[in-house]
Amino acid sequence: MLNPDDSRTIPDKEEPPLSRVNRAQWIVAGFLFTAFVIGALLYRTIMRAGLGHTSLMFIGVPAVLAIILVLAPIPKSATGSILRGITLALLIVAPLLGEGYLCILFASPLFLLVGLVIGKLVDFSRARRSTTLSCIAIVLLPLSLEGIFPQLTHDRAQFVEATKIIHAPASQVEAALAESPEITTSLPRFLRIGFPRPLEAHGSGLALNNLRTIHFAGAEGDPPGDLVMRVSASQTGYVRFETISDSSKLLQWVRWRSSEVTYTPVDPTHTKVTWRISFDRQLDPYWYFAPWEQFAVRQAANYLITANATPRR
Numbered sequence: 001m002l003n004p005d006d007s008r009t010i011p012d013k014e015e016p017p018l019s020r021v022n023r024a025q026w027i028v029a030g031f032l033f034t035a036f037v038i039g040a041l042l043y044r045t046i047m048r049a050g051l052g053h054t055s056l057m058f059i060g061v062p063a064v065l066a067i068i069l070v071l072a073p074i075p076k077s078a079t080g081s082i083l084r085g086i087t088l089a090l091l092i093v094a095p096l097l098g099e100g101y102l103c104i105l106f107a108s109p110l111f112l113l114v115g116l117v118i119g120k121l122v123d124f125s126r127a128r129r130s131t132t133l134s135c136i137a138i139v140l141l142p143l144s145l146e147g148i149f150p151q152l153t154h155d156r157a158q159f160v161e162a163t164k165i166i167h168a169p170a171s172q173v174e175a176a177l178a179e180s181p182e183i184t185t186s187l188p189r190f191l192r193i194g195f196p197r198p199l200e201a202h203g204s205g206l207a208l209n210n211l212r213t214i215h216f217a218g219a220e221g222d223p224p225g226d227l228v229m230r231v232s233a234s235q236t237g238y239v240r241f242e243t244i245s246d247s248s249k250l251l252q253w254v255r256w257r258s259s260e261v262t263y264t265p266v267d268p269t270h271t272k273v274t275w276r277i278s279f280d281r282q283l284d285p286y287w288y289f290a291p292w293e294q295f296a297v298r299q300a301a302n303y304l305i306t307a308n309a310t311p312r313r
Contacts, residue, residue, distance in 0.1 A: 035068045035085055053252070054147030055284040062086060062111040063140045066118040079119030086115045103252075105194070110288050114140070147284035154286035158254075160294050161276035162301035170237070170265045172311040173273060177239055177261060180204045181212055185307040188299045195296070196249040199224065206234045212241060216248040225249060227256060238262050254293055255280035261309065273309045275301045 042061050046052055066082045090108050118136055145152050166173055181201035200215040210231045218224045225247035232242040241259040250256060257278040264272045277297050283289035 035065050035089065038068060039065050039089060051148060053283050054145075056144050056148055058107055058110050058283075058288070059114055059140060059146075059285060060144035062114040063118065063137075063144065065089065066115045067137070070118065070122050077119070078122035079116060082115040082119040083112060086111050106289075106292060143285065146286065153284065154290075156255075156280040156282075157257075157278070158281050158290065158294060158297075159276060159278045160298040160301055161274055162298055162305060163272065163274045164302070164305045165266060166263075166271045166273050166305070166310050167269065168271060168311045169268060170263055170271045173263045173271045173309055174206070174236075176309055176311045177263075178204060178206045179308075179312075181214060182307040182312065183214070185303070188303055190296065190299050191303070195253075206231055206239050208232070208234060214248075216250065218249060222249055229256075229259070232258070237264055251282065253282055254297060255282060259304070263309065273305050275305050275309070277301050 039061055042064060043057075046054075046057050046061070051057065065086060070078045070082065090104055090111065118140075121136055142152065147153055168176075180203060181198075183198040183201045187197070196216040196218070198214050199217055201213065202215075203210065203212040208231055212229045214227045216225055216227065226245070227243065227248050227250065228245045229241040229243050231239060233240040239261050241261075243256050243258060246256060257280065260276040260278075262274045262276075266272050277300065279293075279297055281290055281293050283293065
């Protein structure tokens with residue numbers, strides 16, 4: 001038993017030394033900072049090389065970040081560390097992109113999915129005391145190369161179509177299609193979350209080579225641009241608009257090829273209208289971005305029927 005004047009003190013076992021806690025926090029912060037710096041350098045390099053729409057961006061970058069964060073000490077699980085780090089990175093980067101938040105919105109589930117897969121594999125390997133980082137890199141490398149090499153790239157040609165019954169005779173539908181494009185009709189909610197919006201539209205007529213010009217707003221610092229189309233085929237009940245130039249921000253997502261409109265009388269006062277859009281997918285990987293792009297373009301096809309094939313009252 002210690003005397004009151006004993007010079008020795010009893011260490012406080014309830015609170016760990018502050019230096020140890022701070023050191024651990026600094027180590028984690030250092031790995032997060034390193035991951036962010038490497039991610040930023042990879043981003044700049046990929047964008048300068050013109051590969052910003054390939055799988056190297058959307059799978060390769062998060063894979064590198066995930067592997068770096070796995071090597072960080074302290075965290076109880078690789079999965080938690082990876083998801084936390086990627087989420088922090090996305091949250092930090094998103095405000096800096098301005099209008100580019102839409103890219104973060106759609107890409108973040110893919111980033112987190114890649115991180116989740118790698119984290120689960122690493123946690124599983126740690127439990128079995130095996131090494132899988134090299135195996136993960138070997139598996140993800142081919143997936144990251146889609147969009148860089150044609151042999152590893154899925155066919156970009158896509159099409160969607162929408163069909164509606166319009167309460168108007170076919171002659172009035174044809175007259176509506178011949179007018180200048182209507183852009184004042186409210187866009188579907190999904191197309192209002194950040195996609196470039198039409199500001200002006202010019203051109204009319206259904207004769208061969210008649211033009212349609214739609215002026216879209218810019219985004220992410222890029223200037224506005226025009227989508228220009230011409231009538232390449234026209235007959236009773238059918239018209240085809242073919243793209244001849246596109247300088248709009250839409251090119252980040254899709255390369256608009258053509259629009260084909262078929263309108264068939266159902267009865268004297270109703271007409272069946274089908275709007276088919278052909279486009280090229282611009283983002284990789286196919287399995288993730290193709291469904292998003294098809295959904296967005298199908299929304300556009302429905303909108304075009306409502307705005308441009310329905311007689312204006």
